[in-house]
Amino acid sequence: MKKTALNIEHIKLKAKLVPFAGYQMPIMYDKINNEYQAVRNSSAVFDVSHMGQIKIIGDDAEKFIQKLTINNIQNIKPFEAQYSAMCNLEGGFIDDLILFKFSTNEYIVIVNASNKAKVLEWINLYKNQFNINLYDMNDDYSLIAVQGPQSRNILQKICSHKIDIKFYHLMNTQLLKKDVILSRTGYTGELGFEILAKHDVIIEIWNYLLKNKVSPAGLAVRDILRLEMKYCLYGNDIDDSINPFEAGLSWILDLDKKEFLGKNKLLEIKSNKLTKKLCGFIMCEKAIPRKGYAIYSNDQKIGVVTSGNHSPKLSKGIGLGYINLGYHKIGAIISIEIRNKLVNAQIVKTPFINQTSLFD
Numbered sequence: 001m002k003k004t005a006l007n008i009e010h011i012k013l014k015a016k017l018v019p020f021a022g023y024q025m026p027i028m029y030d031k032i033n034n035e036y037q038a039v040r041n042s043s044a045v046f047d048v049s050h051m052g053q054i055k056i057i058g059d060d061a062e063k064f065i066q067k068l069t070i071n072n073i074q075n076i077k078p079f080e081a082q083y084s085a086m087c088n089l090e091g092g093f094i095d096d097l098i099l100f101k102f103s104t105n106e107y108i109v110i111v112n113a114s115n116k117a118k119v120l121e122w123i124n125l126y127k128n129q130f131n132i133n134l135y136d137m138n139d140d141y142s143l144i145a146v147q148g149p150q151s152r153n154i155l156q157k158i159c160s161h162k163i164d165i166k167f168y169h170l171m172n173t174q175l176l177k178k179d180v181i182l183s184r185t186g187y188t189g190e191l192g193f194e195i196l197a198k199h200d201v202i203i204e205i206w207n208y209l210l211k212n213k214v215s216p217a218g219l220a221v222r223d224i225l226r227l228e229m230k231y232c233l234y235g236n237d238i239d240d241s242i243n244p245f246e247a248g249l250s251w252i253l254d255l256d257k258k259e260f261l262g263k264n265k266l267l268e269i270k271s272n273k274l275t276k277k278l279c280g281f282i283m284c285e286k287a288i289p290r291k292g293y294a295i296y297s298n299d300q301k302i303g304v305v306t307s308g309n310h311s312p313k314l315s316k317g318i319g320l321g322y323i324n325l326g327y328h329k330i331g332a333i334i335s336i337e338i339r340n341k342l343v344n345a346q347i348v349k350t351p352f353i354n355q356t357s358l359f360d
Helices: 007-012 032-041 061-068 113-129 151-156 199-211 219-228 263-271
Strands: 016-020 023-028 044-047 052-057 080-087 093-103 106-111 133-136 141-147 170-175 178-183 192-198 215-217 276-283 294-297 300-311 316-324 333-338 341-348
Touching: 007 199, 023 219, 032 044, 032 215, 032 219, 044 199, 052 061, 052 113, 061 106, 061 113, 093 113, 106 113, 113 133, 141 151, 141 199, 151 192, 178 199, 192 199, 219 300, 219 316, 276 300, 276 333, 300 333, 316 341
Parallel strands: 044 215
Antiparallel strands: 016 023, 044 141, 052 106, 052 133, 080 093, 093 106, 141 192, 170 178, 178 192, 276 316, 276 341, 294 300, 294 333, 300 316, 333 341
16 A cells, blocks of 8 residues: 555544555545535645656657647647546547646646556557656655635745746746745635645645644545536546546547547547436435436436535535436436435536636
């Protein structure tokens, strides 16, 4: 079981630690609702060092990224980030990911922890065709996410530069006079920043934040926060059998881009009629949907739940699921099979919540 550089800090805080993607990770420190309120109303910090951090550098770095990912890296400038994905030759997701662009010759790819080995295996199949070098940054670097409406104000107090970067932009700067990469990204739907730096620097920043009343937050509340925003979770809402059209992620797909892996199959999928779509729904009664629960319309099974939880903001159960086309209209009443009982829910427009601090 791997441990992040912050593991001893989690133990000191008496966090509940669980195995996750090969790492021992904190699922919660306090009551989940307290961690939730901290993110939505003030600020909290997450250890996300388990996420795969891969640096790609070299004269062909841009060409290589273009071949392996479905978005168009040429659409962003240096010191911008991009949400993208790698797809297999059948158009299914190998992983969804974040790209940090520093120049046409230097990128950092942030991938899901559970998919890092698979992504590296896919990269290694094609890297010899290009003049690039790969560096596994996890050995030397940690990653934390400071999220919430007060996150900018808190970090500004220890930052060497004015923090005025826009959403999905990044900067090289110093926090506590130590070198970091600061990106305005996150997985919560609130104003937030992710900090990538050497292990000892991250430990120092983490302890400073906790001493200054920033709440530590774990994986459990992170899952609730991302679900309220309809941010997909790999292994639940997307996997190697799901394509971007079904998942509602065609907006990160650039089919006008020159050849890339999976393009031919994705063009074929686009020309055919889809059979299902990822939809959001709110329970009409007091109940919580969970992954794998069947979705019905009358007595006919029409889909399956991929993610579900209780929304503290809405005080209702919410979920995502793939629903057969024809039954997926917003406002439609469906039923979720929970413990052998059909419980009504309504398909709604997502995200489930609005008016967050995300673009403040």
